[in-house]
Amino acid sequence: MSAIFKRTSVRKFENKEVEGSKIDLLLKAAMAAPSAANQQPWEFYVVKNKATLAALADCSPYGGCIRDAAAAIVPVYRKETMLPEFAEIDLSIATENILLEATELDLGAVWIGIAPLKDRIENVRKALKIPDHLVPFAIVPIGYPTGAAKQQNRFDAERVHFE
Template sequence: MNSIFQRVSVRKFQDKPVTDAQVEQLLRAAMAAPSATNQQPWEFYVVRDRGLLEQLSQCHAYSMCAKNAPMAVVPCYRKDAAHPEYAQIDLSAATENILLEAVELGLGAVWLGIAPVPERMDKMREILNLPDHLEAFAIVPVGYPEREKAQQDRYDPARVHCL
């Protein structure tokens, strides 16, 4: 699975739309993620509206790249999930699947953390008018990368402990 070794955080995008079929494939990948007791606590907001992308870009100091992305996915989790204590872990797996599928589709993406920071989560609730039962987990701007970038080799044998 080469996408694992090709995935990089992409923060600059070409002015080229992401198709509905590509968005569906990203969300299919997200929903294929494992979850605690198969609770699937996720819901996803697909944001293409320029005004909303601008607002998302102001959620925190590192979210500015959302402004110029053709679209963003906002993974959210249901607070009423069977095991809410695992919901953020479940959403981590779903978000990683979005990032990996983006590579497979020739797209780029970046994971912008929202949860567990209350101020960021509140801001997202306001921007997206989220219902009370949902919490925003992340912002994932997606698009065609402005330039190619090689992934760093992060393997560190000193962090491997064989017993």
């Protein structure tokens, strides 16, 4: 569980390719996530093309760092699932698994939120030509970080309630 306490949001990347074997491990980690009724509503777009990364960077006001990433993973979910109301929760867990595995692999990554904002969803849909039966959920730029960052201690005992 050390990745939980080491993970930081990385927005600055070295100009270095991420190995395909590491991308595979990130995707395996994502698909190892639990999901409501085991519906596994996810699919993933892996983007390495610099022009497409630049297009994704323009899909959110917080996406500038995507432009310099070695790759990005775009989790999407299928609209037609057993429990569609839980799809975004399922994708949240899968996305967190990507971030934690990136930390384990000495990669940097950050979660760029897309869903539930309709304009960002449509921007990503257009950039990747995503069909209507899939909904873009997030963009996770990935690469080797330019430096090390120390995780903030966010524990606040006042937010814990014991009965």
